[in-house]
Amino acid sequence: MLTHCVRDVLSKHASVFNMRPCSVTLALLHTRGLCSASEGLDLLQLFVDRHYISPGRTNMQLCQRGMSCSYGPLGTELRRNMLDQWWHSVSRSGAQVFGISSLSCSEDRAQDGCGQVKITDSENFKQTLDHKELSKEQLLQRVHMLLQRSPSVRTNFLQGALEQFVPSLELVNRKLPFGLAETGLCFQPSDGSGCPAEVTQTSLVWFCSPRTSSQWLDHWTRLRLKWWRKFALSPSDFNSSDVPVEELETAASRGVRIIYNFPWGQEPLETLWSRGDTELLQTYKGVRSKLQCRDGRKSVPNVVSVTGNMDRGLMAFLSNSFQQLKRDDTKQKLQQRKVLKLHPVLAPVKVALDIGRGATVELRQVCEGLLQEFREAKISAWPGYLETMPTSMEHLNAKYDEMGVLFTVVIGENTLESGLVQVRSRDTTIKETMHVSEIKNFVSRYISAADNF
Incomplete structure (x- = not known):
């Protein structure tokens, strides 16, 4: 059994269906135009660019209509x-x-079959319509019986x-x-x-x-x-x-x-x-x-x-x-700053980990250790240090702001010498120095405080 819209099948037999025995929903997705305001379109595109929703016009329309889309x-x-x-x-x-x-699909959810969303096998439905020797009334009766036997979602x-x-x-x-x-x-x-x-x-x-x-x-x-x-x-x-x-x-x-x-x-x-x-x-x-x-x-x-x-x-x-x-x-530079100030509890990424100047191999090892700590504490972290293309911190900060990342942690030469890292806040853009051992607890307390506010 497969879930299928059967509009294409029905269109080939449109003359048969001048009568409607019941109001079963069986057509293709309707489309409602996106917001005419440019800011609405720009906003949707930003969500696509920053990996919140998948690209594609139809997918963006589903998202804007409040339907489940590809995220x-x-x-x-x-x-x-x-x-x-x-x-x-x-x-x-x-x-x-x-x-x-x-159950998402049930055969006894609606016994009369009317006014419900039904699931049926498209091939079985097509075979039912292909009985050309039957009259219009007989075809309608068979379709009605098929839909009655089909489960409702x-x-x-x-x-x-x-x-x-x-x-x-x-x-x-x-x-x-x-x-x-x-x-x-x-x-x-x-x-x-x-x-x-x-x-x-x-x-x-x-x-x-x-x-x-x-x-x-x-x-x-x-x-x-x-x-x-x-x-x-x-x-x-x-x-x-x-x-x-x-x-x-x-x-x-x-x-x-x-x-x-x-x-x-x-x-x-x-x-x-x-x-x-x-x-x-x-x-x-x-x-x-x-x-x-x-x-x-x-x-x-x-x-x-x-x-x-x-x-x-x-x-x-x-x-x-x-x-x-x-x-x-x-x-x-960057006269305007775009930022998704999602609530700390909801923000998909709490921390981004990046490396500054210094011995790359050793700095990555520190990042990997921190990433593991965050994972064990169930704090979502973005491994920015794995990026192979060289990017300035200014552009990285702009990217993370648009992603809604709460904190950016930069591990550099000072980290290897003294254990100090630089932490930037999404909401204030303030950068402060903190010991690497304090980062996990700092982020945990911040999220907990926001949750209890």
Whole structure:
């Protein structure tokens, strides 16, 4: 079985499909134009140049739309750091939250086959359409049956959490509230013009008593907005707003969006819904006895869902962290300094190691020793000393600033003689001298302090 968009196949048989038995999504990716503002394009190109996202127009469009794209090494590490911090935030919130893992593809996720993203074998689909002796109605019936038998891929984690609710009750002795959390790839449904694209989602499904669901929605909104602002260079660019009544999901009585002001406009990063108990009852076919919990009285819990788009969130943090500053330099070199001031906890590279003047072999040995120390301390380091092309420190600093590297450590002749190295800060550009034995602890304390701020 292979996942395929079947637009090319369907186009050969377009006359057959004048009728639409159900709204199954089956088309190619639609493209939305990139930001018309030049700064938006320049920003995306910078992320490509500095290994956050892979090159290519389509890939840049996916990234700008908030879809999962091909990430470079730094983008992959940034996303991993974000997901780690998301999990820490929900698990350390004082609430009882359990991690779960659900199937990405399920045959029983939607038995009617309508309104779902389906996976099917393109060859099997083509063979079904090639029965030219069949009438249009017969072909439609066969296609409909094929899609009914085909498994659905998830568009969110809600159903998986609802199915895990009853098995999880034993863990909490049937006491409310508690939550089930999951992260991974989901398919973003198409708007009718293209094939669904993958999105890196975070999900917290919170089960609480009916009388407290509104308060819990407010509680999680405050925590989630605080989380986004904690890692932001400009926290005011992150805001929350109520979902208009006409845009509420079917089962939801209230919704809140956490949004970011991109150069190309506002986009939602997370959506929180107060969903009531309808979907939970539907999952367990209305059997209330299975669902009743103790919260002072026996009741079927209400559901509050918190769904985040970490691909769009990654773009938000990159966009928010970018600064273009005038450099005070009497030589008038590099009059402007571009820098990604990513939060120290999220920054993909904490330290860059480079060598200055001196015996190259011995200096590299020192660098290798330091690199090993950083790795053992789980501090990501960039081995700049392996660069074979000669580059001035001025240009290296400019490169590392655009990569978002926190500190640049230069090992030179003084290191071999006295153990001293030069350390440059990304945020202040101040250079200070430090003993080589102090570097690891200095960086660790710096990151820890930023995390606790």
